[in-house]
Amino acid sequence: MPSIIPVATGILQAPQGRVLADLRPEGKPWPGYWEFPGGKIEAGESPAAALVRELREELGIEVRAASPWRVMDFAYSQRTVRLHLFRVTNWEGEAHGREGQEIRWLDPEDLARLPFLPANRPIIAGLLAEKLPQPPLCLIADPQRLPSGQLLPALTAAMAGGLRWIVLRLKEQPDRTLRTQFLRLGEVAAERGVQVFLNSPEALPELRSHGLHLTQRALEEWGEEGGIPRPFGVSCHDADCLDKAARLGAGYAFLSPLFATATHPDARPLGMDAFAALAQSSSLPLLALGGITPERVAAARRAGAAGVAVLSGILESRDPAASAHAYGAAWMTSSGPLG
Numbered sequence: 001m002p003s004i005i006p007v008a009t010g011i012l013q014a015p016q017g018r019v020l021a022d023l024r025p026e027g028k029p030w031p032g033y034w035e036f037p038g039g040k041i042e043a044g045e046s047p048a049a050a051l052v053r054e055l056r057e058e059l060g061i062e063v064r065a066a067s068p069w070r071v072m073d074f075a076y077s078q079r080t081v082r083l084h085l086f087r088v089t090n091w092e093g094e095a096h097g098r099e100g101q102e103i104r105w106l107d108p109e110d111l112a113r114l115p116f117l118p119a120n121r122p123i124i125a126g127l128l129a130e131k132l133p134q135p136p137l138c139l140i141a142d143p144q145r146l147p148s149g150q151l152l153p154a155l156t157a158a159m160a161g162g163l164r165w166i167v168l169r170l171k172e173q174p175d176r177t178l179r180t181q182f183l184r185l186g187e188v189a190a191e192r193g194v195q196v197f198l199n200s201p202e203a204l205p206e207l208r209s210h211g212l213h214l215t216q217r218a219l220e221e222w223g224e225e226g227g228i229p230r231p232f233g234v235s236c237h238d239a240d241c242l243d244k245a246a247r248l249g250a251g252y253a254f255l256s257p258l259f260a261t262a263t264h265p266d267a268r269p270l271g272m273d274a275f276a277a278l279a280q281s282s283s284l285p286l287l288a289l290g291g292i293t294p295e296r297v298a299a300a301r302r303a304g305a306a307g308v309a310v311l312s313g314i315l316e317s318r319d320p321a322a323s324a325h326a327y328g329a330a331w332m333t334s335s336g337p338l339g
């Protein structure tokens, strides 16, 4: 069996959240691909010492503080690398491409738009996941699922149960009653620090939403030049949608249906293995959607979900506060594939 090549890499993040990436030069494997600075750990060298040495050689900086973040193995066709990833929190000197390589400071959404070494995609997804509301539990609020007087009470209860993220799904122009409820929802959400994403801002221009949430079909209508206002996320069902969402600068994607649901009885569930494979190969944090119960949260997270999205599990619950709390607690007490 070929041996594993140990590598130390550093994530440098500026106070505004931008992350340093560098372009692999001609003459190295994978020229023209972006990566995080670092390199091979020498025999007898610790990962931390290798990090300090590599960032000195490649960027001309002196690392003053760094903490281990993740250790990940990735099998390329010729060799397997073990990446020891560090978060570099303090350094001296101005980073520059000391070996002539191009470097850029980029928002995590822009990292996801570049061709990165394939091993790095889950790392970028991890950086984007840090920007999601906590717990990363999103309630899809579909007014067609409840009598109109019950929507706001259900959402307010869910917020009291710890919900911090709502996607409002409007399929048609809301009537007066619903409009009033949505505007009130906006106020309550703002008071509680809850992020509201909207699928069609034009249907409700008065609502101050945090961001935009697109369906797969709506994303397909956007050209490759993008221009979608940020932050935004997309409901995807396949790899093509995830790739396009990343190329256009999305901050997250829903991927569904993970399990069979009563809402979409004809849609074939992805299952855990397909979900896990897509999570491995996408630069976006994926929220598992479709048939997620609190009992299934741990399995979704083990498969690489960066969060879960729920509709009936909270909206149609007799006690939305208790249900929201149960999902949040299930998330907090579970862990992902990297521990």
Ligand SMILES: Nc1nc2c([nH]c(=O)n2[C@@H]2O[C@H](COP(=O)(O)OP(=O)(O)OP(=O)(O)O)[C@@H](O)[C@H]2O)c(=O)[nH]1
Residues within 6 Å of the ligand: 007, 008, 009, 028, 029, 030, 035, 036, 037, 038, 039, 040, 041, 054, 074, 081, 083, 117, 118, 119, 120
């Ligand atoms: N530096 C770095 N290497 C990565 C990343 N992701 C990733 O798969 N690798 C792999 O880790 C291996 C070692 O990285 P490297 O090429 O930077 O090694 P190095 O600085 O010691 O350069 P050298 O080839 O001149 O000795 C490469 O095969 C590369 O494909 C990453 O984000 N940063």
Ligand SMILES: [Mg+2]
Residues within 6 Å of the ligand: 037, 038, 039, 040, 058
């Ligand atoms: Mg290197």
